[in-house]
Every structure is written in structure tokens, then in C-alpha cells.
Amino acid sequence: MARKRLLRGLGLAAVWLVVAVATAVTVFLNSEREVVVASHDTVVRPTVGGEVLVRTGPVLPDLRLDTDQRIGVDVTLGKTTAETMGQLVERYAVIAGQPDGSVAKVESAVTDMALDAAGRGAVAGLVPVGIWLLVGHRRRQELWDVVRRRRLLEIGLVLGVVAAGLLVWAPWRQAEPSVRAEQEWLTLAEFLGPDVPLPADLPPVEVRSSAGAIDSRRLVASAVSTYRKANRFYDRAAEEAADLELREPEEGETVAVLVSDRHDNIGMDPVARAIADRAGATVVLNAGDDTSTGQRWEAFSLDSVSAAFEGLQRFAVAGNHDHGDFVRDYLGDRGWTMLDGTVVEGPGGGTLIGLDDPRSSGLGDWRDETGLSFSEVAERFSEEICAADERVNTVLVHDTNQARSALEQGCADLVIGGHVHVKIGPEAVTGPDGETGYAFTTGTTGGAAYAIAIGSKPRRDAMVTLITYDAEGRPIGLQPVTLQTNGTFLVEPWQPLTYPTDETDDTGPTDEPDELDPTEDPDQAEAEGEPADEAGGGMVLELTP
Numbered sequence: 001m002a003r004k005r006l007l008r009g010l011g012l013a014a015v016w017l018v019v020a021v022a023t024a025v026t027v028f029l030n031s032e033r034e035v036v037v038a039s040h041d042t043v044v045r046p047t048v049g050g051e052v053l054v055r056t057g058p059v060l061p062d063l064r065l066d067t068d069q070r071i072g073v074d075v076t077l078g079k080t081t082a083e084t085m086g087q088l089v090e091r092y093a094v095i096a097g098q099p100d101g102s103v104a105k106v107e108s109a110v111t112d113m114a115l116d117a118a119g120r121g122a123v124a125g126l127v128p129v130g131i132w133l134l135v136g137h138r139r140r141q142e143l144w145d146v147v148r149r150r151r152l153l154e155i156g157l158v159l160g161v162v163a164a165g166l167l168v169w170a171p172w173r174q175a176e177p178s179v180r181a182e183q184e185w186l187t188l189a190e191f192l193g194p195d196v197p198l199p200a201d202l203p204p205v206e207v208r209s210s211a212g213a214i215d216s217r218r219l220v221a222s223a224v225s226t227y228r229k230a231n232r233f234y235d236r237a238a239e240e241a242a243d244l245e246l247r248e249p250e251e252g253e254t255v256a257v258l259v260s261d262r263h264d265n266i267g268m269d270p271v272a273r274a275i276a277d278r279a280g281a282t283v284v285l286n287a288g289d290d291t292s293t294g295q296r297w298e299a300f301s302l303d304s305v306s307a308a309f310e311g312l313q314r315f316a317v318a319g320n321h322d323h324g325d326f327v328r329d330y331l332g333d334r335g336w337t338m339l340d341g342t343v344v345e346g347p348g349g350g351t352l353i354g355l356d357d358p359r360s361s362g363l364g365d366w367r368d369e370t371g372l373s374f375s376e377v378a379e380r381f382s383e384e385i386c387a388a389d390e391r392v393n394t395v396l397v398h399d400t401n402q403a404r405s406a407l408e409q410g411c412a413d414l415v416i417g418g419h420v421h422v423k424i425g426p427e428a429v430t431g432p433d434g435e436t437g438y439a440f441t442t443g444t445t446g447g448a449a450y451a452i453a454i455g456s457k458p459r460r461d462a463m464v465t466l467i468t469y470d471a472e473g474r475p476i477g478l479q480p481v482t483l484q485t486n487g488t489f490l491v492e493p494w495q496p497l498t499y500p501t502d503e504t505d506d507t508g509p510t511d512e513p514d515e516l517d518p519t520e521d522p523d524q525a526e527a528e529g530e531p532a533d534e535a536g537g538g539m540v541l542e543l544t545p
Contacts, residue, residue, distance in 0.1 A: 012132065016125035024121025031113040035105055036299040044109045047072040064185060064206040073106055105303045234267040237483055241274035247479055247494040249280050252471035254348035257312075258442050259464055260287035260398070260418025261319065264301040265446030268483070269308035272445060272464045275481050276312070279466045283347040284309045286336070287418040287442065288319025288357060288398035294327050302327065306334040315339060315352065319398040319419065320359035328356065339396060341381060343388050350473020351388065354396035355381050357419075374401075382406035393474050394467075400424075400439045410435030414475040414497065416467070418442050421449075423463060426478055426495060436499050440465070440478060447485070458485055468494070 032045045047053070051072040054063040185206045249255050257276040262268065276284065290305060291298040306314075314336045318328050332338045339354025346352025358377040382405035385392050392412045395403045400417040407415055410431020415438070424441035431437065442465040447458020461484050468477040476497050482490040 012129050015132075016129050018125075019128055020121040020125030022121075023124040024117045027120050028114055028117035031117060033109040033113055035109050036296045043076045044106055045074040045076075046110050046113055047074050065204065071110065073110055075106065104307050105299070233487065234271055237271045237487070237489075238274040240489060241271055241481075242278055244275065244278055244481065244489060244491055246275075246279045246466065246481070246491065247468070247477070249468060253476075254283065254469040254473070255279050255281040256283035256285050256347040256467045256469065257281040257464055258285045258287065258416055258467055259305075259445040260442050261289040261421055261444035261448055262301065262305065262446040263289055263292055263321070263444070263448035263450075264298055265448065265458065265462075266301055266304035268446055268458065268462050269304050271462075271483060273308045275464050275466070276309070279479075281312065281466065283313045283315070285347075285394075285396050285416065285467070286314070286316035286331075287396060287416065288317050289321045289418065290319070290331075291322050291327055294318075294321065294323035296326060298327075299330060302330050302334070306331065306336070313337075313347075315344075315346065315354065315396060317354045317396055317398055318356040320357040322356075341384055343392060346394050346473060347467070348469035348471065348473035350393035350469060350475075351390060352394045352396065353385055353388070353392050355402060357398035357402070378402045379405055382409065382411070386411040393469075400441055404439065407431070407437040407439055410437065412437050413499070414467075415439045416442065416465075418444065421460070423465075423480055426497065434500055438475075438497055442480065443482065447483070458483065460485060461490075474499075 028046055029048070032043050035042055035044055048070065049072050050067045050069040052065045052067060053072070053074045055074070055076040255276075257272065257279070259272055286305070290301055316331055316336045317339050322328070328338050337344065339352070339356075341353065341355045343351050343353045358374055378401060381397075382403055385395060385403060385406040386409050388411070392406075393414065395406065395412050395415040397403055397415065397417045399419040400415050402417070403412065403415045406412050407429040408431065410433055414426075418441060420441060421444040422441075423443045424439075426438040426440040429437050429439060443461060443463030445462055445464055447460050447462035449459040461482050463480055463482045466479040466481065467475055468479075470476050477494050478497065479494045480492045482492075484490060
């Protein structure tokens with residue numbers, strides 16, 4: 001009896017497994033997800049065979065790439081915000097140079113579809129098992145006798161086979177001749193011809209286009225050229241960054257890397273990560289303006305920065321160009337701690353507080369109040385800082401003016417931000433009772449002269465700043481690192497931050513502010529030349545442009 005029950009149980013498990021797997025595979029291969037990839041509204045569909053097929057639309061040729069995986073993907077690019085074809089091609093080239101963020105986005109969509117299909121398959125497999133158990137042995141025997149007596153089983157099998165054949169054949173559908181079917185797949189080298197050299201590290205991409213697609217050739221050749229230039233510049237920069245002479249943290253110290261004003265320049269992301277790794281950083285502080293408009297098409301920039309700093313503790317605020325809630329919500333969903341005006345545990349276990357630039361979602365948004373100016377929001381935020389249970393070690397904002405009052409009241413050790421695209425400080429600020437705090441503005445990490453920094457190289461000097469924290473989480477030093485437009489690294493000396501309780505000088509370093517008005521938004525005026533603030537000394541490494 002026990003043996004019979006065991007066999008019955010194994011039989012039901014086998015039925016469940018067969019139905020579940022068949023249903024899951026069917027659902028998975030017929031699934032699709034709408035995501036934003038490469039600045040396009042994109043439909044992603046899984047396929048078998050490990051082939052990646054990118055359908056680019058009517059102007060550019062489709063692309064195909066074989067992988068070593070069993071599961072492939074069909075990517076159909078939809079509408080985009082690019083105003084010109086040249087602008088779109090430049091985006092493609094830069095994204096192709098740093099594809100990790102976009103690849104992770106597509107992989108996440110495929111994984112989500114697989115999990116969803118597995119769940120549906122598991123439920124579908126329970127249906128026949130449940131029916132079997134609910135009908136019971138006696139009723140099953142009665143039904144079987146009816147089927148056998150009336151030959152319903154044979155008739156049902158025959159009808160099922162005929163129906164399946166008709167569904168596969170579908171003779172009622174007369175397909176129109178496909179334009180794509182008349183085009184052939186060519187290797188990229190064959191498509192572009194011998195006059196366009198290809199980078200050695202370019203994957204074996206195939207292009208689907210007719211022999212007369214001259215304009216498409218020119219667009220693709222332009223993309224390859226931009227890809228080559230961007231990869232050459234940023235790859236060399238990342239390699240050189242791994243050998244920079246940076247201050248190494250002592251025992252018990254924590255290093256954080258401060259980035260700001262990336263403005264879609266994903267090329268700098270691996271360079272910033274290489275600098276962070278060289279310095280032993282375990283935390284990244286993002287002061288905002290990762291995008292130019294805060295729109296969904298700029299998700300590629302957020303995917304890139306998330307992938308670049310994977311494995312580090314990540315804190316961020318939104319800048320004035322990160323309009324709306326998209327940037328904040330998107331980064332939050334990808335593991336960033338988005339600061340919201342409350343104190344959290346920060347680098348080294350110290351206290352950290354931050355707040356989005358109020359101009360990112362419209363002036364006058366503080367908690368549940370509206371109708372406030374930037375200055376009023378800054379005052380309310382400073383009051384929140386000073387009301388904290390203990391002194392705040394680090395304040396992360398987009399514009400340091402958001403917390404200037406808190407420094408003047410002696411409530412914080414260090415206020416950090418960006419916004420003006422050039423370095424200012426560190427500037428020592430003394431509170432009413434002799435407390436010392438510092439304001440520091442880092443330069444643009446994206447090398448942005450304007451609100452967008454996509455290109456084959458930075459448009460102006462690109463900076464990240466390393467911040468050292470002691471064992472109690474108090475900031476004790478800064479070290480800015482700049483990649484200049486000519487491919488030269490400038491490593492400034494490590495600048496200690498000292499406080500009245502220290503045995504050393506209680507005033508700390510104070511740089512004279514740059515000529516640029518710290519309240520001026522560089523994206524509202526035309527930037528000319530390189531930033532004037534270049535500290536002397538330090539280490540210089542030259543890259544061949």
C-alpha cells in the first residue's frame with residue numbers, strides 16, 4: 001500500500017513538473033518587457049540560441065551578435081528624444097563604449113520575465129494535480145469507463161493533433177514580403193568596407209542592410225569613430241588611474257569618493273571607479289545632476305553609474321537638473337540610499353544627512369509645505385541639521401548653499417556639493433562657540449561645460465574627490481583628483497581637516513573662492529576655457545590623447 005502511494009505521488013510530481021516546465025517555457029518565450037535602453041523606449045523579448053538582435057528602426061541597420069549563452073534577446077528600439085540622427089548615433093557610440101549599465105538593464109528584464117514565467121508554470125502545474133485529487137479514485141474510474149466505452153480518448157487525440165497542426169501552419173495568414181527578408185547579414189567590416197578600420201576590442205557584430213545603404217554606412221562609420229575615440233581616451237584614463245599616487249587610508253579610516261554633475265557622461269564612470277579602487281574607497285557620495293533633464297531616456301546614465309559603483313555603499317541626492325521624481329526613484333530601486341533630510345549612518349559609522357536640490361522638483365517642497373523659496377528651504381534644512389541628536393559629520397547636497405546656515409551655526413563638520421562645475425574650498429567656517437566646519441564644492445565629474453556631457457572626451461576638466469573619515473566617522477581630509485581635457489591627471493595633495501579639539505591648527509585649510517560666483521548655475525551661461533582653480537603641486541600623469 002505504501003509503495004502504491006509512493007508511486008502515485010511520484011506520478012503526480014512528474015505531471016506537475018512536465019506541465020510546469022512546458023507552461024513556463026511557453027510563457028517565457030512569448031513574454032516581453034518595455035524598458036528604456038540606449039535612450040529609447042524599448043521592447044525586450046527573450047529568444048533561444050544565445051543571439052542578441054537589435055532592431056534599430058527604418059534608418060539605421062539592424063545589428064546581431066552571437067553570444068555563448070543559451071538564452072538570447074530580441075531588442076526593438078522605439079521612440080527617442082534625440083533631435084537629430086547625428087545626436088542619436090553619438091549616444092549609441094558612447095553607450096557602446098560603456099555598455100555595462102545597459103546590459104544589466106536588459107539582463108534584469110529577462111530575469112524578471114523568467115521568474116514570472118516560472119511562477120506561472122508552477123501554478124499551472126498544480127491544476128491537473130488538483131483536479132486529479134479532487135475527483136477522487138472512484139469518480140476517475142467511472143470517467144475512464146465512459147471514455148473507453150465511447151472511444152472519446154482516440155477521438156480527442158486525433159482532434160488535438162489536427163488542431164495543433166493547423167495552428168502551426170496557419171494557412172489563413174498570407175504574410176506580406178518582408179523588406180528585412182530581402183536584406184543580408186554582413187559582418188561590420190564587410191558593411192563598412194576596407195577604408196574604415198575597426199577597433200580590435202569591438203565584438204563580432206553583424207549588420208543587416210542592403211548593399212546600397214550608403215547613408216547607413218556613413219552613420220555607422222561615425223558611430224564606430226566616436227566609439228574608438230571614447231574608448232581610447234577613457235580606457236587609458238582608467239588604466240592610468242589604477243597607478244596614481246594617492247594617499248592610502250590608515251588603519252580604522254574609511255575613504256569615500258565624491259562625484260557630482262556627471263550630466264550623462266558615462267565614459268567617466270569607470271575612471272571614477274578606478275580612482276576609488278586605487279584609494280581604497282568603500283563608499284560613494286553622489287551630489288546629483290546625473291542627467292540633463294531627469295527624463296526616462298537618460299536611464300542609461302543611471303544604469304551606468306549604478307553598475308560602475310556596484311559593491312560600494314552608495315548615497316545620493318538629486319540635483320537641479322534631475323527634474324521630477326524619476327532619477328530619485330530609479331536610483332533608489334537600484335540600491336542607492338537616497339537621502340531625504342533625515343540623519344542616517346554614513347561613512348565610517350558617522351552621521352550623514354542630505355537633501356535633494358529643491359529646484360529638481362520645483363521650488364517650495366519641504367516636507368508637506370509648499371510655496372517656499374530656495375533660501376527658505378535651505379533655512380528649514382539647516383534647522384533640521386542643527387536639531388539632530390548629535391553633531392552631523394557630513395551634509396551631502398547638490399549646492400552647498402543649501403546648508404550654509406548650518407555651518408555658520410556650528411552644527412556640521414563638512415558640507416559637500418557640486419553644481420557650479422569647478423572646485424571651491426575647502427573653506428573653514430567657524431561657529432558661534434568656536435566650532436569649525438568646512439564647505440567644499442567638487443568640480444564636475446562628467447567634465448560638463450553645459451547640461452549634457454556625452455562625447456568622446458570631457459568638454460572640461462573632470463574631477464572626483466576622495467574624502468577620508470576617521471574611526472568615528474568624522475571627515476579628516478580631502479584629496480581632489482582631476483582628469484584634464486588633454487588627458488593629464490592632476491592629483492592634488494591630501495588636505496587635512498582639523499577641528500578645535502585637535503592638537504593641530506584649529507583653522508584648517510582655506511582656499512580663496514574661485515572667481516566664479518558660487519550661486520551662478522554654469523548651465524545658464526556660456527562656459528569659456530578651463531576652470532581657473534588649479535591647485536599647485538601634486539602628481540601629474542599625461543595620457544596620449
